[in-house]
Amino acid sequence: MRALCWHGAKDVRVDNVPDPKILNPRDAILKITSTAICGSDLHLYDGYIPTMEKGDILGHEFMGEVVELGSAVTNLKIGDRVVVPFPIACGNCYFCEEQQHSLCENSNPNAAMAEKMWGHSPAGIFGYSHLTGGYAGGQAEYVRVPYADVGPIRVPDGLDDEKVLFLSDILPTGYMAAENCDIRPGHVVAVWGCGPVGQFAIQSAYLLGAERVIAIDRFPERLRMAREVSRAETINYEEVNVLDALKTITGGRGPDACIDAVGMEAHGVGLVGAYDRVKQAMMLETERPNALREALMACRNGGVVSIPGVYGGFLDKMPIGSFMNRSLTLKTGQTHVQRYLKPLLDRVQAGEIDPSVIITHRMPLEQAPDAYRMFRDKQDECVKVVLKP
């Protein structure tokens, strides 16, 4: 089959690779019908996530048709149309029973490696480095789905791929980011990053009762989408001082909750931005946490900072004094997608959310390397690329 493989930093290629096989009784094989490039794939593309190997197949946002089933999968049948959550979860361990699927204790075959890096291991993830299992991803014609009796959700025939594809990651990720904010009616929420997760975080914050949502970015097309599609007020951080602007908007108090939908490769301005670039290049820190630092400083006393953005290792100049003295709460995690699939599918079906509005580009899988470059460099006003095998 054809699949998008990682060959090195900024080098991905569509290669001929062997078709996936059933390896365990609870596996399924899907024929991919739609797959997307995630903002977090760009961290792999840029080479900032350790333990990638040449030949790894990327992609953790995908859906397709069941073409083969392991002997122990009884809840699916051949021909079912399913969306697959990006974290792999067994459904039997303590964390799965607690609905914290991205912390599954059994799905990462390289758990010992992750423990060395992070203390304890999270769940395995499709196409996202060997630290999280080294699983072959779904930017391909076919994919093997382990624990297929737990993750995949069947989608009704009436709904197009584009309406449900993002249930695999970014829609639940934006939703969980907002849910982590403990929003109460009347709350003001600020969102750093107007990429796909940022857009869904804004929309989810409104769904959960926020009165005002303020979005922060520097790309005009993303700020426009935040205003026109997601109905946020916007701040261009290259033009104004974000802390000042947020204080002005909130009468000096700061937003009740702040969401960092940017992650480890935040664009820094001024001296601090240069400082982080140098340290990251010298491998003295793995992250450029500008958005997170700003979110921590901006949040109102006693507020919540929620991080859906991906981080991989170690950061510095974290304003821990602000965090401690002002009674802030930090909430984060890889999304427990399985927990949100059904409720969010219901909302999509009811027309409360239309995830397809963020799609700017539709391309064949063969053009994936071009798509990565375009998405990374924000060319052609690219916000979200959907690939068709």
Next chain:
Amino acid sequence: MNDITTDSRQEATPERDFSALDPGSALSKHPPGSEFRYEAPSRDQLSTLATGAGMVILGLGIAQLLAPRQVARSTGIHAHPSLVRASGALSVASAVNILNKGRPAPLGLARLACVGLELTLLARSAMHAGSSGRRSRLALTGAGVATAAMLDMSAALAQTARQTMGERSTESGAMAVEKCITVNKSPEECYRFWREFDRFPEFMEHLEEVSKVNDTRSHWKAKAPIGSSVEWDADITADQPGELLAWHSAEGADVDNGGTVRFERAPGGRGTIVRVEMQYKPPGGKAGALVARLFGENPLQQMDADLRRFKQLIETGEITTTEGQSSGPRSTMVKLIKKGVPG
């Protein structure tokens, strides 16, 4: 569900003095019925390395104190005898600190000062060294000081390192490896899984086959390095259903070995903590164990991986894997050295 009765428990475990077992073993430290309590391993023993380094440095210090001129001459050092004596005094202080297991901590500064002073003397002498004979003596002395400093440093690192759990040698000279994991099943279910020894090869990578001989004896066959295999009989030495299981190789085994597994109710009833200790007397003793390690046989890592597979098997019914999945072309380096990378 519970098919194991109290009667069978008494039959399987006759009255027995567990303290008579190898005193370092898990079974003697925590006999059946006792509760596991974390206990930091003792760090009161002086390592061979530290003893050696301490004695050498002590000898050098005394020589410098008693015969500064002779020491200066034979080492090629060009310095006033009082400076050589000062270096001797610092050496003696360092040695006392090393031999006293790094205590008192402030005296550790003497170890730094000692190396500093000796290097300064060396450098000054090198600048004034006239003859080539003197220079080669100085070079030798320099190498000696560097070696002593390295010995001192590794002893210091070992003395201040925090103890890790997992692997140690028992008082009878066996290697003991300990590891634990929390499993989302009841202690009784975990016990039943372990009592059926024949399932061990499903999750223990090194085992080929375990077969039942009778109710307490089983026959084990394991993979050994270079494609060979070893076989032995093992007897159950303690059997407390739902709590503990211990076994030991029968007389005449190639590798004397045994193990204990205890099943503890996890805090809040959230499953079971499975604690395993395995002991073995490696052929060739400690040196043999070291050689095996060089060939990539790390018993602690092995047990860790085995326990994870046990957990996967009992919780999910299968063993999580990516072996045999599709991938693009791998680099030659990865194919050669990382046999773990699938595809």
